[in-house]
Amino acid sequence: MSSTGPSSQTTDFPTTLPPDPKADTWRAVPAAQQPEWPDPGALRAVTDELTTLPPLVAASECDTLRDRLAAVARGEAFLLQGGDCAETFDSVTADQIGHKLKTLWQMAAILTYGSELPVVKVGRIAGQYAKPRSSSEETLGGVTLPSYRGDAVNGLEFTPQARRPDPGRLRQVYDHSAATLNFVRAATSGGIADLAQVHTWNREFLGLSPAGQRYEHLAGDIDGMLRFMRASGADPDRLSPTEFFTSHEALILDYESALTRVDSRTGALYDVAGHMVWIGERTRQVDGAHVEFARHISNPVAVKLGPATTSDDALALIERLDPERRPGRLTFISRMGADQIREKLPRLVEKVQASGAQVVWVCDPMHGNTYTAPDGHKTRRFDAIMDEITGFFEVHRALGSHPGGIHLELTGTSVTECVGGTVEEVTEDELGFRYESACDPRLNHSQSLDLAFLTAEIFRR
Ligand code: PEP
Ligand code: MN
Numbered sequence: 171m172s173s174t175g176p177s178s179q180t181t182d183f184p185t186t187l188p189p190d191p192k193a194d195t196w197r198a199v200p201a202a203q204q205p206e207w208p209d210p211g212a213l214r215a216v217t218d219e220l221t222t223l224p225p226l227v228a229a230s231e232c233d234t235l236r237d238r239l240a241a242v243a244r245g246e247a248f249l250l251q252g253g254d255c256a257e258t259f260d261s262v263t264a265d266q267i268g269h270k271l272k273t274l275w276q277m278a279a280i281l282t283y284g285s286e287l288p289v290v291k292v293g294r295i296a297g298q299y300a301k302p303r304s305s306s307e308e309t310l311g312g313v314t315l316p317s318y319r320g321d322a323v324n325g326l327e328f329t330p331q332a333r334r335p336d337p338g339r340l341r342q343v344y345d346h347s348a349a350t351l352n353f354v355r356a357a358t359s360g361g362i363a364d365l366a367q368v369h370t371w372n373r374e375f376l377g378l379s380p381a382g383q384r385y386e387h388l389a390g391d392i393d394g395m396l397r398f399m400r401a402s403g404a405d406p407d408r409l410s411p412t413e414f415f416t417s418h419e420a421l422i423l424d425y426e427s428a429l430t431r432v433d434s435r436t437g438a439l440y441d442v443a444g445h446m447v448w449i450g451e452r453t454r455q456v457d458g459a460h461v462e463f464a465r466h467i468s469n470p471v472a473v474k475l476g477p478a479t480t481s482d483d484a485l486a487l488i489e490r491l492d493p494e495r496r497p498g499r500l501t502f503i504s505r506m507g508a509d510q511i512r513e514k515l516p517r518l519v520e521k522v523q524a525s526g527a528q529v530v531w532v533c534d535p536m537h538g539n540t541y542t543a544p545d546g547h548k549t550r551r552f553d554a555i556m557d558e559i560t561g562f563f564e565v566h567r568a569l570g571s572h573p574g575g576i577h578l579e580l581t582g583t584s585v586t587e588c589v590g591g592t593v594e595e596v597t598e599d600e601l602g603f604r605y606e607s608a609c610d611p612r613l614n615h616s617q618s619l620d621l622a623f624l625t626a627e628i629f630r631r
Contacts, residue, residue: 249575253294269582284626507538552590
């Protein structure tokens with residue numbers, strides 16, 4: 171047992187230290203995208219309870235992720251971050267979580283081979299329950315109701331009752347995150363998948379369709395590498411893809427600050443709802459509440475940067491979020507759109523480089539490429555997604571910076587939400603077959619592996 175007193179140096183589980191007022195300074199600052207909770211007393215009761223619950227992640231794990239991201243910042247590793255746009259309580263099942271993990275493991279194996287770098291695996295998982303919205307209301311058939319803001323806030327069903335914000339849902343976010351994380355930890359440490367097994371899955375995937383032959387050369391190279399390892403006495407069957415981290419958008423600040431704890435090792439604050447948190451494109455105001463909250467926590471933090479981001483914005487975010495320039499602390503996730511990345515990203519990278527700051531550069535090729543299909547489904551084209559990734563690599567190669575990773579919305583099943591794919595194509599007509607996302611369109615299992623193979627090829631160009 172670890173000791174529990176405030177003076178303890180022996181545990182990194184910051185369970186018993188008194189709260190630090192720095193976790194609440196955001197309250198004095200305007201906060202965008204917060205729900206209008208109908209009953210502040212009920213909200214207070216829930217957040218009071220959340221402050222008493224055990225942390226979902228350990229501060230030391232957040233530090234480990236920061237070390238891994240520092241390697242990415244130095245060009246010595248690659249980040250794969252992916253999962254749902256919006257997790258839902260209903261999708262907390264062994265099948266859904268298991269398929270997502272398997273997909274990320276398979277992609278990581280392909281990308282490790284392609285990049286010849288360790289791949290840091292971070293899920294958009296175990297906490298990704300809140301969504302920013304461009305409009306706070308939605309009108310359907312002449313009826314206007316509050317927009318769906320994620321299962322953390324209200325229900326997707328288009329009824330007044332479901333759409334009413336309910337703070338009791340924040341407690342459910344904690345419970346569903348805990349259940350998800352528990353399964354993720356069991357699956358990653360329980361030896362379900364070693365490297366050879368993951369490669370066998372990839373081979374099975376390629377065997378499923380003649381189009382998979384396209385990647386035969388890469389798969390064949392990996393076969394050869396596994397044989398080489400066995401022959402050299404390094405047993406690939408014992409290389410398990412164990413390390414896995416969680417992340418989500420730190421959007422609902424009442425929830426995030428209720429799950430912020432003082433680390434008894436150092437006195438530093440950590441958001442213990444996930445290993446890494448990010449600030450979205452709509453809440454990244456330098457003087458806004460989300461940046462104010464994030465600047466006091468010691469987790470690795472990311473910020474989404476859309477096409478309107480100026481280099482002054484980027485430099486101000488660095489100053490505010492990473493004044494000590496700690497490698498691995500700050501990640502910039504650009505989400506420019508395929509048609510803008512080659513024009514907009516270079517200036518940001520150049521100015522950040524010139525300032526001497528070292529950030530992790532990651533490409534989100536999803537959010538700048540969304541459009542509405544003729545049948546009304548929100549979708550994205552696989553080709554546009556690949557084009558943005560290609561542009562991201564081109565920009566970084568031209569400037570001598572490291573294309574540090576990719577941030578994707580994906581799922582492990584065969585949904586039909588994004589259009590295209592070179593192995594199993596989804597057409598616009600097919601979007602209605604299995605469109606299951608509660609928010610943005612996700613790559614399905616096949617499109618995700620397809621993307622990983624194509625990205626591996628970009629590395630080898
Ligand atoms: C998201 O990641 O789901 C999202 C809303 O992204 P962004 O903030 O980049 O628009
Ligand atoms: Mn999204």
